[in-house]
Amino acid sequence: MKSIESSPLTRKLSAFVALSEVELAVLQRLHQRRKSFAAGRDLVHQGQSEQSAYILAAGWAVSYKIQPDGSRQIVDFQIPGDFLGLRSVLLHTSDHGIEPIVDIQAAEVFVSDLLEAFAQTPRLATAILWAVSRDEAMVVEHLVGMGRRDADARMAHFLLELGARLSLVGMGSRAGYACPLTQYHLADALGLSAVHVNRVLRKLREDRLVTFRNGLVTIENYEGLVELADFDPAYLDQTGPLLK
Amino acid sequence: MKSIESSPLTRKLSAFVALSEVELAVLQRLHQRRKSFAAGRDLVHQGQSEQSAYILAAGWAVSYKIQPDGSRQIVDFQIPGDFLGLRSVLLHTSDHGIEPIVDIQAAEVFVSDLLEAFAQTPRLATAILWAVSRDEAMVVEHLVGMGRRDADARMAHFLLELGARLSLVGMGSRAGYACPLTQYHLADALGLSAVHVNRVLRKLREDRLVTFRNGLVTIENYEGLVELADFDPAYLDQTGPLLK
DNA sequence: CGGTATGTTGAGCCACATCAAAATGCGTGG
DNA sequence: CCACGCATTTTGATGTGGCTCAACATACCG
Structure with missing residues (x-):
């Protein structure tokens, strides 16, 4: 139980919904398939259509877009508890690249895992929708900053x-x-x-x-x-x- | 059945998931509570915590943020089939305002409706997560444009x-x-x-x-x-x- | 037919870009 | 422990895209 609560994603989502034992367990199951990635080596390449997303467990990553003139726009930085590449999976196309800034640990999540989890607990679907909305709100703030x-x-x-x-x-x-x-x-x-x-x-x-x-x-x-x-x-x- | 397929939201989501009869019906039920709003009168006020979202059925709307110095940053325009204020509901705080540009028609959706719909068909949850991700992708493109x-x-x-x-x-x-x-x-x-x-x-x-x-x-x-x-x-x- | 929203054009200026170069820190191999 | 190389930070000089201010033009509307 202690180890369940210590996942940064769980911590984040718990701020939004009070998760039941079952939901915590389902969430925990998403954290199987732990992997490591070295700093500087793209996790997701811009342009490729990606099949799995990740939950960042330790370290920092950056998602960015390269313009044809070579300039780079960083969209956001990811810290533990954030999803990596979830949008790429859902849209089935990666309009952006994701690169670990330092060596990172991340749990691989397939779309099928998500669907399964949602079927088991719809409240978890809402919680993740919340997390995605929060990400969007950050991008919006970022946008406002750039513009005004x-x-x-x-x-x-x-x-x-x-x-x-x-x-x-x-x-x-x-x-x-x-x-x-x-x-x-x-x-x-x-x-x-x-x-x-x-x-x-x-x-x-x-x-x-x-x-x-x-x-x-x-x-x-x-x-x-x-x-x-x-x-x-x-x-x-x-x-x-x-x-x- | 014809009327079900003609909803712009249904049309949009159908591009992502092949929806079953049941899912179409659940989606259709979200379109009850049709309302009209006059151009120029804020639908959602910046700062208020909003309780319901809308699905835009006809007309154009704009979501924006006002800065303390009075300048305005428009985040996005909404056209038929788009959600209005979904983020505000999920985050339980409206960081932005939404204003109809012309007279509009929109269906009111409560969080409880959404939760209920998700419980009935988890695939619909995924479809809506897709729609939200697509919105986010647009904001990201917008962001890249501003920066680079x-x-x-x-x-x-x-x-x-x-x-x-x-x-x-x-x-x-x-x-x-x-x-x-x-x-x-x-x-x-x-x-x-x-x-x-x-x-x-x-x-x-x-x-x-x-x-x-x-x-x-x-x-x-x-x-x-x-x-x-x-x-x-x-x-x-x-x-x-x-x-x- | 005046009023208010929108569109158009000019002149001058400033925040931030670009180009260039030096200083600093840091990992690596000798 | 030093020396080298590379990434990063720092500072200066100069250029420019888009802003601001100020008019005027046009169109719609009651």
Whole structure:
């Protein structure tokens, strides 16, 4: 039972629905077929039609799209408890690539497993629909940032969102978190040049808001950052299970 | 039976799963509680926690976020067969507003209806998960456009995507489609100023690619547009049912 | 037939890109 | 323990796509 509760996905979903023993067991069964992948080697290639999805158990991954001109847009970063490639499976086409940023552990999930799980407990289907919706909400926030926030606010928002997500799975706090991303990652995620990312980070550091250095994000002034970013974590936090 | 098949949502989902009689009936039941809403009056307010979602039956709607500085970012436009506010219901918080662009007809759906439907046919849950994933894929494309495409390509991509979506529900073709959007809508969707949208449209018109005028989009050079936009409709089209 | 929403065009400016180069850190093999 | 190579970070100089401000044109609507 302890091991069941410790899965990051279970933790995440439990914030949404109060899961029964049976549902926890079904969820746990999805975590069989544990695999390891090395950093930097694509897990899903852009363009290929993929047959299975994964649940990230440990490590960080990035999903991105390469443009024909060679530039890269990072769509999102995945942390433990997140699905990898679920969209690719459902749409039966991978419009994006997924690459482990560090060495990762992930559980392989077939569509058939999902269907089976849904048949056993429809509430789990709803819970996963919730998780997918939450992912979409993050992409939407990301989109809004690109369209209507300047570089400083974009960066601030990004660092805060990441912090909130990590906190939910016990990997961070308001004071900061460990973060293996490079400034190139930030640039490709935020639609900026790496050069400009560096200047923005310097500014945030000089303004004593946040420091991004040596794989460590240190938040010096949480309220200040929230204000600069206009950050509202409503879509990430759940105040309690919505479905009894 | 004829009336069942004619629902735009049914049409869309049928492209993904071959639905049985039972599933069609369950889907049809979700379309009870038909309501009308007037153009311009918010259906969902940003910030309120909403209790029900809708399936759009006729007309166009827009989902958007207002920033504290008053600027607006349009996340997506909804056309018949699309869900309205499903994410708000699942996340139990509305991070965005939804406004009918013209007078619309929509069927109200409660969470409980969905849960019930899922319990009856898990395949329907998968189908709806597909629809949500497809929405997410569109937002992702939108995101990529904002981050890594210039204004011309962004506009071209947008017009092509919209055309493809409309074609799927029988409201457009490669030659063009009717479109009630203003240049302000385009500006807020694409993260541009209305002034610049106007200039971009002029350029596309002068280059004999596409004309946007009087609520009518006329595509004069489909291939040219596809090339400019780097448009790949894989994520919108389904070549056939994926789930037998 | 005036009012309000939308579309069109010009002038000037700024946030961020690009190009270039140096500084720093770090893993690896000798 | 050093030296080399490579990835990453940092800083400066210069260019530009798209913004803002300001008019005016057009179309629809009661």
